Amino acid sequence: MNTMKKILYISFIVLTTMLFIQCSEDDNDNIIEPVATCDDGIQNGDETGIDCGGSCVSCPDEPVGIDFSGTYIQEDQVGRPAISRVFVTPGLSDDYNVTIPSEMTSAFQGDMMANLMVLNPDYDANGGNGLGQDAETFTTLLSRDVLWVAQTGISTFYDGNTIFTGRKLGDDVMDFHLLLIFGGPDFENPLFDGSGENPLLISDGVNANDKPFLTSFPYVASPF
DSSP, rough: OOHHHHHHHHHHHHHHHHHHHHHHHHHHHHHOOOOOTTTTTSOTTOSSBBSTTTTTTTOOSSOOOOOOOHHHHHHHOOOSTTTTHHHGGGGGGHHHTTSOOGHHHHHHHHHHHHHHHHOOOTTTTOOOTTTTHHHHHHHHHHHOOOOOSSSSSSSBBSSSSBBBOOTTTOOOHHHHHHHHHOOOOOOOOOOOBSSTOBBBSSSOOSSSSSSOOSTTOSHHHHHH
């Protein structure tokens, strides 16, 4: 009799355990997961953060790559400011802006030289410019409108000694262009400097910004 009770007791424990396990498995199988959305306040689906990443919007700390797809068209040429405005015939400006630098000399050097001689007919007779260039050499240099940047040394448009190795924000680009056109071969004693009866043609009269440059990026002060 005692043996029979033990068997029944053990059988009851085994049966109860099996029912508990079955119930637990049934409960897990019946859990209803909510459909993942991009505004449910939890990280689910393929999200890499809460409601961001994956098929949702990028997370704030995720780098966004540059999209280079599509067709790109060159619309402007501003390697050295004022080249297109001063030396290129206005009716040719659109063609100039879409010409690649390697083709600019053959396409525009002659036009630039003709315009230079209109501005200063005595350019070569006066001895060219302070860089020792005659009209043809000077306009050949300008015709390839690219801004060279020195990897070492001084970066400047012109600082009195170094020329065209880059451009600092404070460089007076327009005055230097005018000096090359009207200054003659001696920058220390330029032509058309406003002395005597000479007109002042070597400066635009603007020597500083209305606002000082900023000390951090983007460095240029806002216009307002």
